[in-house]
Amino acid sequence: MKRQVRYGIFAIKSALPVIFGFRKAKREFTVATLVDEKFRFAVEACPNALLMTDSSNRIILANAEAEQMFCYGQGELIGKSMEVLVPEHLHAKYLENRASVARYQTTHRFGANSNIFGRRRDGTEFPIEVRHNPIQTRSGLLVLNAVVDISERVRTDRLKDEFVSTVSHELRTPLTSIAGSLGLLIGGAGGKLPDQAMRLIGIAQTNSQRLVRLINDILDIEKIESGQGVFNFRRIETCILVKQAIEANRGYADGFGVRMRFKSALDVAELYADSDRLAQVVTNLLSNAIKFSERGGEVSIAIEKRGDSVRISVRDHGPGIPAEFRPRIFEKFAQADATDGRQKGGTGLGLSIVKQIVARLGGQVGFEDATGGGTVFYVDLPDWRLIANRAIDVDRESRDIRILLCEDDPDTAVALREGLRPIGFSTDFAHNPDEAIARARQSPYAAVVVDLELPDGDGVGLIRRFREQPELYRTPIVIMSKDRTWEKSGNASNLNVRDWIEKPINIDHLAQILDGAVAREPNGRPHILHVDDDGDVLDLVADVLRPTASVTSVASIEEAHRALLMNQFDLAVLDMNVGSASGLDLLPALRRDDGAPIPVIIFSAYAENLDANPQVEANLNKVGTSFDNLVAAVHDRLMLRSAKIQETIQ
Amino acid sequence: MSSIRILHVDDEPDIRAVVDLSLGLNPEFEVHACASGEEAIAAAAEWAPILILLDVMMPGMDGPTTLTHLRQNPKTSGIPVLFMTARAQTREVEHFCSLGAQGVISKPFDPMTLAGVVRDHLQTLHRI
Numbered sequence: 001m002k003r004q005v006r007y008g009i010f011a012i013k014s015a016l017p018v019i020f021g022f023r024k025a026k027r028e029f030t031v032a033t034l035v036d037e038k039f040r041f042a043v044e045a046c047p048n049a050l051l052m053t054d055s056s057n058r059i060i061l062a063n064a065e066a067e068q069m070f071c072y073g074q075g076e077l078i079g080k081s082m083e084v085l086v087p088e089h090l091h092a093k094y095l096e097n098r099a100s101v102a103r104y105q106t107t108h109r110f111g112a113n114s115n116i117f118g119r120r121r122d123g124t125e126f127p128i129e130v131r132h133n134p135i136q137t138r139s140g141l142l143v144l145n146a147v148v149d150i151s152e153r154v155r156t157d158r159l160k161d162e163f164v165s166t167v168s169h170e171l172r173t174p175l176t177s178i179a180g181s182l183g184l185l186i187g188g189a190g191g192k193l194p195d196q197a198m199r200l201i202g203i204a205q206t207n208s209q210r211l212v213r214l215i216n217d218i219l220d221i222e223k224i225e226s227g228q229g230v231f232n233f234r235r236i237e238t239c240i241l242v243k244q245a246i247e248a249n250r251g252y253a254d255g256f257g258v259r260m261r262f263k264s265a266l267d268v269a270e271l272y273a274d275s276d277r278l279a280q281v282v283t284n285l286l287s288n289a290i291k292f293s294e295r296g297g298e299v300s301i302a303i304e305k306r307g308d309s310v311r312i313s314v315r316d317h318g319p320g321i322p323a324e325f326r327p328r329i330f331e332k333f334a335q336a337d338a339t340d341g342r343q344k345g346g347t348g349l350g351l352s353i354v355k356q357i358v359a360r361l362g363g364q365v366g367f368e369d370a371t372g373g374g375t376v377f378y379v380d381l382p383d384w385r386l387i388a389n390r391a392i393d394v395d396r397e398s399r400d401i402r403i404l405l406c407e408d409d410p411d412t413a414v415a416l417r418e419g420l421r422p423i424g425f426s427t428d429f430a431h432n433p434d435e436a437i438a439r440a441r442q443s444p445y446a447a448v449v450v451d452l453e454l455p456d457g458d459g460v461g462l463i464r465r466f467r468e469q470p471e472l473y474r475t476p477i478v479i480m481s482k483d484r485t486w487e488k489s490g491n492a493s494n495l496n497v498r499d500w501i502e503k504p505i506n507i508d509h510l511a512q513i514l515d516g517a518v519a520r521e522p523n524g525r526p527h528i529l530h531v532d533d534d535g536d537v538l539d540l541v542a543d544v545l546r547p548t549a550s551v552t553s554v555a556s557i558e559e560a561h562r563a564l565l566m567n568q569f570d571l572a573v574l575d576m577n578v579g580s581a582s583g584l585d586l587l588p589a590l591r592r593d594d595g596a597p598i599p600v601i602i603f604s605a606y607a608e609n610l611d612a613n614p615q616v617e618a619n620l621n622k623v624g625t626s627f628d629n630l631v632a633a634v635h636d637r638l639m640l641r642s643a644k645i646q647e648t649i650q
Numbered sequence: 651m652s653s654i655r656i657l658h659v660d661d662e663p664d665i666r667a668v669v670d671l672s673l674g675l676n677p678e679f680e681v682h683a684c685a686s687g688e689e690a691i692a693a694a695a696e697w698a699p700i701l702i703l704l705d706v707m708m709p710g711m712d713g714p715t716t717l718t719h720l721r722q723n724p725k726t727s728g729i730p731v732l733f734m735t736a737r738a739q740t741r742e743v744e745h746f747c748s749l750g751a752q753g754v755i756s757k758p759f760d761p762m763t764l765a766g767v768v769r770d771h772l773q774t775l776h777r778i
Contacts, residue, residue, distance in 0.1 A: 169707050172736045173662055176758040180668035187762035189671055212758055 049147040053082045055140035057098065069149050071121040082145070087119045097509075101132045102141055104508045108132045115483065115502075118147060126151045164222050171215050179208045210347070217349035220280075221332070224356045231274040231360055233408055235384050238269040238303050238310055245282040246301060252287060257295040260286070264303040269310045270384035272410075273361045278381075281357050281365075284350040285314040285377050292318035292375075308386045309363070313378035315370050329367070330355040354379070362411070401425050402443070403514060406436040406462060407451040407480070412505075416449075419507035425514060433462040440472055444550075447498070447517045449510070452481040463497065470638035471548045474526055474570065476517035480505060526638050527552065527567060529590075531560045531583055532575040532603070537622075541573065541603070544627045545634060557581045564589055569598050571637055573630070576604035587615055601633055653680035656768065657699035659690040659716065660734070661708040668761055669703070676765035687711030691719050694726040701772060703755070706735040706746075714749050721750050730775050732768070734759070 043050050049066035051059055062077040070077070070085050077085075086094045093116075101108050110116045110130045117125040126149055133144040182205040184190060186198070193201070246260050253260050271278070282301075289299040293316050300315045321329060328334045333348040358365045363381035370376045401424055407413040408431045417427040428445070430436035440448065448466065452459035459479065466472045476498040483502070499513045526549040532538050538553040545551050552567060554560045557578055563569075572590050574583035583604070590598040602619045618633045656679055658669050666683040673679045682697055684690040688711055694702060702720070706713035713733055720726045730752040735742075743754045753771055755764070 168736060172757060173665070177662065177664035177668055179758040180665070180672065180761040183761040184668065184671055187675075189675065189761070208758075 046146075049145075049149075051077070051082065051085070051145045051147065052135075053143050053145065055142070057082050060142070066147065069120075069147065070118060085118055087117050087125050090117060097132065098143065100509055100512050101134050101143055103512065105134045105136065105141075106508055107134070108506060108508065110506075118149070127154045164219065168215065168219055172212070175208060175212055175215070179205065179212065182208060214347040214349070217347045217353060221349055221353055221356060224353070224360065231277060233272055233274055236271045236273055236275050236278065238271050238312065239264050239266070241275060241279060242282055242301060242303060242312060245279050245286060248279075249283060249286045249290070253290045253299070256290050256293065257297075258290045258293045259298045260290075261298055261300045262302075263300065266303055266305060269303050269305060271310050271381050272384045273363075273381055277357045278361065281354050281361075281379060282312060282314075284354050285312075285379070288350055289314045289316035289318070289375075289377070292316055294318070305383070306380060308383055309380040310383050311378050311380050313376050315374060315376045317370075317372075317374040320369060320373065320375055321367065330365070401446045401514075402428060404428050404430060404436060404440055404445040404448045405451075406430045406433070406448065406459070408432065408453075409451075412451075416505060416507070416510070420511060420514070423511045423515075425511075433465060436462055437465055437469070437472075440466070440475065441469065444471075445475060447476040447478060447514055449478045449480060449514075451503075452479055470635050471526060473638065478510070478513055478517065526550070526570040528634065529554070529560065529563055529567070529569045529572040529598075531555075531557070531572065531578055531586065533578045534575070537575075540627060541630065544631050548631070548634060548638070557583075557586055560586055561589060568592055571634065572598050572600045573603050573634070574600055576602060576606045587613070590615065599637055601630075601637065603630060654678050654701075654772070655680050655682065655697065655699040657682050657684065657690060657694055657697065657702045659684045659687065659702065659708075659713075660705040661685055662705075665705075665757075669764065672759075672761040672764040673768065674765075675762070676769060679765065679768075687713070687716030687719070690716055691723070691726070694720055694729060695723060698725075699729060701768065701775075702729055702731045703768070704731050704733055704751075706733055714746075717749055717751060730771075732771060 043061070043063045046063060047065065049069045050061070050063045051066050052061035054060050059077045059080050059082055062072075064074075066072075067074060067077060082098075083091055083094065097108055097110070108131070116128055116130055118128040119125055129148040129150050131146040133146070135142045135144060182201055185193065185201050186205060242264075243262060246262055250260070286299065286301070293299055297317045299317075302311075302313050302315070304311050304313075325334070330351050332352045334352070355365055358379055358381070361381055363379055365377070365379050367375055367377045403420070403425050405413055405416060405427050407416070407429065410429075410431070413427075413429050413431070417429070420427055425446075428439060430439050436448070436450075450459045450462055459481075463477055463479075466475065466477065478498050479500045480503055481500065498517045501510050501513060528545060528549045528551045530538060530541050530545075530551055530553045532541070532553075533555050535555065538555065542551045542553050549570070552563050552569075554563055555578075560578075569590075569592070572586070574586060576583050583602070587600065590600060592598060597615045599617045600615050601617055603622060603625070604620075605622045617637050620630060620633060656673060658666060658673070658681055660666050660669065660683070663685070666685070670681050670683060673681045682693060682699065684693050687708060690702065690704070693699075704713045704716060708716075711719075713735075717731055717733075720729065720731065731750070732753045732755055733746045733751050734755045734757055735746075736757050746754055752775055755767060759767070
């Protein structure tokens with residue numbers, strides 16, 4: 001069927017020369033006609049839905065695929081608002097994305113993880129992937145939206161997950177009975193059996209165990225490949241982990257009559273990895289080495305430092321790896337033909353799993369011939385110190401706006417730092433909650449970005465801890481998360497979370513959020529206004545309060561008014577007599593932008609009964625009050641606020 | 651000497667038979683088997699076992715739901731429960747324990763040592 005692209009001809013005409021790089025007005029008519037024709041074919045041939053919108057978000061172009069995907073007739077979409085294709089619950093998000101495209105004029109992509117849906121004409125929804133490409137033209141900003149229907153992919157993924165989980169359960173259930181029965185027979189629970197029968201049952205049992213391992217391996221590899229397996233990165237003492245793995249495999253080695261020997265030249269070798277997964281790697285390497293050793297042979301395990309890595313190596317004295325097998329050794333179900341005809345009993349997945357895990361751990365696996373025969377398999381993983389330095393280190397290229405990123409994955413953290421740098425942010429890292437708190441207390445940040453899936457405690461817990469610190473409770477916090485489920489777990493508005501961004505992170509979107517956050521809170525700490533006509537008192541109070549808050553010190557009511565116009569304060573410390581005026585005259589002006597009264601602490605030599613005024617939180621007499629008391633009162637006041645936030649959470 | 655009553659819950663008859671035989675290796679144990687969560691909830695209240703071994707994936711009421719019901723009934727809320735499930739990873743074990751289980755025994759289990767494993771669990775539980 002021949003179909004033509006429908007579009008509003010005027011908008012497109014002005015857009016085309018720009019799209020295709022033609023700018024000379026003289027040639028515009030002929031070139032536009034030519035390009036018009038080519039463009040039409042190109043758009044029509046595209047297997048994805050293409051929709052172009054003008055600056056008022058009306059559709060000015062839609063190809064046949066778009067009409068089909070959203071169930072509209074030929075030409076029907078032209079002139080409609082793009083929002084008709086977006087489910088209502090996603091309108092806000094869509095408009096936000098579009099605004100972001102307009103603002104930054106870069107391509108925005110929302111993939112399968114974004115949970116974005118399109119709406120067909122009949123109101124039904126379907127999962128999509130979208131790319132918004134901005135095109136600046138003389139008649140305004142056009143956006144070319146490329147849409148892919150991913151229903152089938154989503155369905156296949158779900159089926160695969162269901163299948164894997166069914167296989168896991170349905171295969172293991174009969175195996176449990178089989179392995180159990182055989183085990184009982186061998187153990188003599190069914191009475192004494194003739195030797196020949198025992199031998200046969202032994203074969204059956206060995207193979208049922210092999211089947212169990214095979215199923216486990218397949219499920220493991222499936223999980224890792226699909227990216228479902230969550231890796232919990234922690235600081236790991238390598239020697240301890242390796243010794244535990246050796247102990248766990250001692251029975252297996254005894255069965256083959258193989259000794260294991262551990263040697264480490266290092267007292268301390270720390271890694272940054274997931275301990276369960278790394279233990280699996282070491283176990284797989286050990287069991288391979290044991291299997292391919294001669295009876296009475298030895299497998300030696302070593303740990304050494306190599307540059308920025310820690311190397312764990314496992315050496316056997318076996319027959320070595322045949323040359324033709326080497327290139328395939330890490331492939332799935334790869335097993336060298338046993339030259340000696342001995343059944344090795346593996347699943348053929350062990351090394352493939354090792355390779356996948358090590359890749360996810362950010363390391364490398366390899367092997368080489370050992371001097372004196374046999375093979376050495378080694379795993380190189382990044383040294384904890386390297387990761388820690390890289391991850392905790394303060395951004396060396398310090399810029400005006402400093403943010404703290406609490407992200408446990410160093411690669412993501414570095415990528416975000418690099419992405420934010422050109423926009424004017426310098427990014428410090430903390431990879432666990434304790435470090436985040438320590439770092440933020442050391443120096444104020446304009447904003448904090450928290451990965452909700454942090455190890456050593458959840459991200460929500462970290463945010464609560466932030467809010468408990470008087471000097472941190474106002475720091476804008478942006479959450480990074482895979483989905484929105486965190487909103488249900490704690491009341492987000494009470495955590496005072498500035499905004500939320502989904503992973504994988506779109507740098508432009510994050511920059512946009514941070515721009516907003518930083519503009520409102522130039523210095524994420526509490527801000528105190530101190531009004532006193534005594535310069536010495538101003539200096540002293542500023543000194544004692546500075547560890548807790550930013551202090552703006554003013555010596556007159558006029559200056560105070562100016563400061564109030566330019567800043568948002570959390571607390572005011574007032575002298576009663578400021579020159580010839582009363583500090584109390586300032587009370588009506590002590591309001592935040594949102595109209596909420598700014599709480600006041602009176603710090604004055606003139607005692608006056610102010611209990612009736614609800615805005616006055618504390619009334620301290622300079623004469624009888626030490627600066628410590630003042631600091632305590634300020635802390636109490638600021639803590640009280642965070643305590644209120646706390647209450648509403650619980 | 652009174653026997654140690656253990657309630658075993660699994661929808662698979664063959665697994666019930668193997669577990670019965672395996673636990674039978676310890677003559678102190680008296681095992682009662684149930685084929686569903688519903689049966690288990692009734693039996694636990696009536697028979698008052700000292701320990702419940704509970705399968706996770708069962709048609710109808712699954713293990714975690716059964717556990718929730720057991721914890722809600724004052725008669726059964728204090729009975730320790732060990733889940734029996736395929737290849738429990740650390741995180742899954744933590745998850746089950748957060749539901750109120752006292753531990754996990756992985757499947758397939760070694761039938762010759764199952765009774766000993768259960769005995770060890772009981773000793774730990776009673777020391778606590």
